[in-house]
Amino acid sequence: MSRRVFIILLYIIFTLATTWQVVTLTRDWTLRTLHQQGSDELLKVITQLRGALDQYRYLPFLISQDTDVKELMLGFTESKGDEVSLYLEQTNLVAGSSSLFVLNAHGKPIAYSHWRDERDFFLRLHQDQDYYRQALAGHRGRQFSLNAESQSPAYFLSSPIYDGKRFTGVAVVRIELEKLISQLRSFGVVLLSDENDQLFFSTGPFQRFSQLGTQIKSRQENLTDGITTELWEQSEGNWLVRGVSLDDLQWRVTLLQDLDVVQRNVRNASLFSFGGCIALGLMVLLFRERQLKIRSQNETREALAASEAQQKAIINNAQVGLLLIDSKGCITFANEMALQQFAASAPLLMHKPLLDLLSSEGVSPIQRLLSRLDHKGFSPLIGFEAVAVRGDGTEFPIMLSIRQMLALVERQYLVTIIDISRRKGLELQLKRANESLEHKVEERTQALQEAQDELVQAGKMAAIGRMSTAVVHELNQPLTAIRNYVAICRQMLQQPEMLSESLTEVDELTQRMAQITSQLKTFAYRKPEQMEKVSVQMAVNNALHLFRQRFIDDGFQVDLDLPEPTVYVLGDSARLEQVLLNLIKNALDAMQGFDHKQIAIQVDAVDDKVRVTVVDSGPGIDMDLLPDLFEPFVTSKSIGDGLGLGLSIVRSIVRDLNGEISAENQTGGGACFRVILPQSK
Numbered sequence: 001m002s003r004r005v006f007i008i009l010l011y012i013i014f015t016l017a018t019t020w021q022v023v024t025l026t027r028d029w030t031l032r033t034l035h036q037q038g039s040d041e042l043l044k045v046i047t048q049l050r051g052a053l054d055q056y057r058y059l060p061f062l063i064s065q066d067t068d069v070k071e072l073m074l075g076f077t078e079s080k081g082d083e084v085s086l087y088l089e090q091t092n093l094v095a096g097s098s099s100l101f102v103l104n105a106h107g108k109p110i111a112y113s114h115w116r117d118e119r120d121f122f123l124r125l126h127q128d129q130d131y132y133r134q135a136l137a138g139h140r141g142r143q144f145s146l147n148a149e150s151q152s153p154a155y156f157l158s159s160p161i162y163d164g165k166r167f168t169g170v171a172v173v174r175i176e177l178e179k180l181i182s183q184l185r186s187f188g189v190v191l192l193s194d195e196n197d198q199l200f201f202s203t204g205p206f207q208r209f210s211q212l213g214t215q216i217k218s219r220q221e222n223l224t225d226g227i228t229t230e231l232w233e234q235s236e237g238n239w240l241v242r243g244v245s246l247d248d249l250q251w252r253v254t255l256l257q258d259l260d261v262v263q264r265n266v267r268n269a270s271l272f273s274f275g276g277c278i279a280l281g282l283m284v285l286l287f288r289e290r291q292l293k294i295r296s297q298n299e300t301r302e303a304l305a306a307s308e309a310q311q312k313a314i315i316n317n318a319q320v321g322l323l324l325i326d327s328k329g330c331i332t333f334a335n336e337m338a339l340q341q342f343a344a345s346a347p348l349l350m351h352k353p354l355l356d357l358l359s360s361e362g363v364s365p366i367q368r369l370l371s372r373l374d375h376k377g378f379s380p381l382i383g384f385e386a387v388a389v390r391g392d393g394t395e396f397p398i399m400l401s402i403r404q405m406l407a408l409v410e411r412q413y414l415v416t417i418i419d420i421s422r423r424k425g426l427e428l429q430l431k432r433a434n435e436s437l438e439h440k441v442e443e444r445t446q447a448l449q450e451a452q453d454e455l456v457q458a459g460k461m462a463a464i465g466r467m468s469t470a471v472v473h474e475l476n477q478p479l480t481a482i483r484n485y486v487a488i489c490r491q492m493l494q495q496p497e498m499l500s501e502s503l504t505e506v507d508e509l510t511q512r513m514a515q516i517t518s519q520l521k522t523f524a525y526r527k528p529e530q531m532e533k534v535s536v537q538m539a540v541n542n543a544l545h546l547f548r549q550r551f552i553d554d555g556f557q558v559d560l561d562l563p564e565p566t567v568y569v570l571g572d573s574a575r576l577e578q579v580l581l582n583l584i585k586n587a588l589d590a591m592q593g594f595d596h597k598q599i600a601i602q603v604d605a606v607d608d609k610v611r612v613t614v615v616d617s618g619p620g621i622d623m624d625l626l627p628d629l630f631e632p633f634v635t636s637k638s639i640g641d642g643l644g645l646g647l648s649i650v651r652s653i654v655r656d657l658n659g660e661i662s663a664e665n666q667t668g669g670g671a672c673f674r675v676i677l678p679q680s681k
C-alpha cells in the first residue's frame, strides 16, 4: 500500500471517528439539556396548575358563609332559591369558575349558577359524589370527575354549610379542566392522566379518554452523569418524557419534548464535524502544498544558481571563444578565451561591432547575416571560416558560428570562435607532405614500371633463348629441305619442267620459316604506348573474315552472337584481332577430323567489362596441358604443326590490354576460352 493511500485511509477513518464521536456527544448533550429543560418545565406546569386550582379554593367556603345561603339551608322557598341561584350566577361570573351550586343536607341541589338554562340539574342527587361526602364528614372536599361521556373533565371543590354545629348543606364549585389548563404555558406537550393511566387531557396528538400506555412505545436511555431518561416513540413523533404523579390530585402530569431538536442537532453536528474535518484536511493539504511549493521553489532556485555557476564556469573555461552580440551586431559579452584570442580586455571589446574584429577579406556572408539579425530571414551560420584581427593588428584564421540565444528575453546572438591557426598549419604541412608523397609515389611507380618492363623484356628474351633450340630445330628442317631442293634444282636445270615443282616446295618452306619468325617478332614486341578505342564487334568480324574460305572448305558452322550497340575496349585493333585469330585457329585445329565442326563466338558487355567467349565442339583441352596452357611452348601438336606460342602470345596481349583470359573444358565436350577486357565508353 502506498504512503498516499495509507494517509487517505487514515484521514477517512479519522473523519468518520470524529464525526461519530461528535454525533454521540451532541445527542447525549441535547438529550441531557432536554431532560433538564423538561424538569424545569414540568415544575412550571405543576406550579401553574396548582396556582390555577388554588385561585378557586376559597370560593366554596365563601359561599358557605353567605347569610342568604345559610337562610336557604334553613328553610327552602322557591324565591329564596332563585335569589341564591342569582347570587351564585353572579359570583361564578366574577370568579371565572365553571359553575357554582349548593346542595342541601341530602345532596340535592337547591341553588345553581346556571339555574336559568339547566333546570334538570335540580333533579340530580349528589349524595354519592366525593365532594358531598367529604363535606358531610366536615372536611373541605375536592374531587376530580372525568365524566368520559361529556368529555368534559372537571374539578370540584366543596365546603360544608353549617347552622351552628348542624350540617345543613354543601357549597360546591365546579371548574372545568379546559379552563384550568388553558392557562398553562409550556414548551412541550402536556399530558394529564389519572391513576388508571387514563389520559384525560393532552396538548399533543394523543387520544383522550383512552389508556396512555397503548398509544406509545417506551424505552429507557442512559445518558452521561448517571442520568436515565425515558423516550417515547409514537407514530406522530418521538418524545423525551418527564412526568410526576400528584398524589393529592391523583393525577400524573407528563411533559413531552419533541426529539426533532435532537435529530436536528445531530444532523447539524455531523455536518459541522464532517465539514470541519474536510476543511481541516483541505487546510492540511493546502499547507502541505504550500510547503512543497516553497521547497520546490527553493530547490529550483538552488538548481538555477548551481546551473548558472556551472554555466559560467563552462563559459569561462571553454576552449572556444564565446561572444554575445545584440541585434545591432555589437558585443555585449566576451568569455576569457575570446579575450585571449583577440588579445584584448573586456572593456575594449564591449559594444564594439563584431565586424571590427574580422578582416575585411571574405567577410560578406557574415555582413549579410548581421544585417538580418532580428529579421525573419535570419538563419544561423555554422562553421564559417574567416580571418580575425587581434588587438595588435595581427591576423589569425578562425572558424565562426552565429546562432540565436532563444532562452533570452532580449534577443541576443551567440558567436562561437575557434582559433584554427594550428589546424591550418597542420593542413598546410599535410598538403605539402601529400604532394611530396605523391611525387615520390609517381617516381617509384615509374621506376617500378620500367623495372617491370625490363623484367618482362628479360623474360621474353629468356623465353626466346629457350625457344631458340626449337626454332633451330624448326628452321633446320626446312633449311635442310631447301638445300636438298636447291641441289635437286641444279640437277634439274637440264629438265626445266620438274624444276617448277621443286621451287614451289622451296617457296612453301621459306613461307613456313617466315611464319615462325613473324610469330617470334610479335612475341618480342613491347606493348604500344598509345591505346585507342577499338570496336570489339569489328575485331571479331575482321578475324572471322580471314578464315571465311576455310570455313567453307572444311564445312565449319559458325554461330555469332554480337551485342547492340557497339562495345569498345582500349587497345589497338591489330593485337585484339591477333588474340581472336589465335583462339579461332586453335578451335579450328582442334576440330580437324571431327564430323561435327561448330564454333560459337559470343561478345557481351557486363557492367564495365567486355567478355568474349570462343567455344568449339572439338575434343577439348588435354587435361595434362590445362594447368600450363598459357606458358610458351606448351603444345600437343607435333613439331612442325605447332610451336606452343599462340596462347602465350594471346595471354601477353590480353594482359597488355589490362584484361584476363581463362580456359576450361565444357561438360558436353569442347573447349571454352573466355577473354575479359575493361570496357571503354
Ligand code: ADP
Binding pocket: 582, 586, 587, 588, 590, 616, 618, 619, 620, 621, 622, 625, 629, 634, 635, 636, 637, 641, 642, 643, 644, 645, 646, 647, 648, 671
Ligand atoms: P600451338 O597451337 O602451336 O600448339 P598454342 O599455344 O596455340 O600452340 O596451343 C597450345 C596447345 O593448347 C595446343 O597445342 C592444343 O593442344 C591446346 N589447345 C589450344 N586450343 C585448343 C582447343 N580449342 N581445343 C583443344 N585444345 C586446344
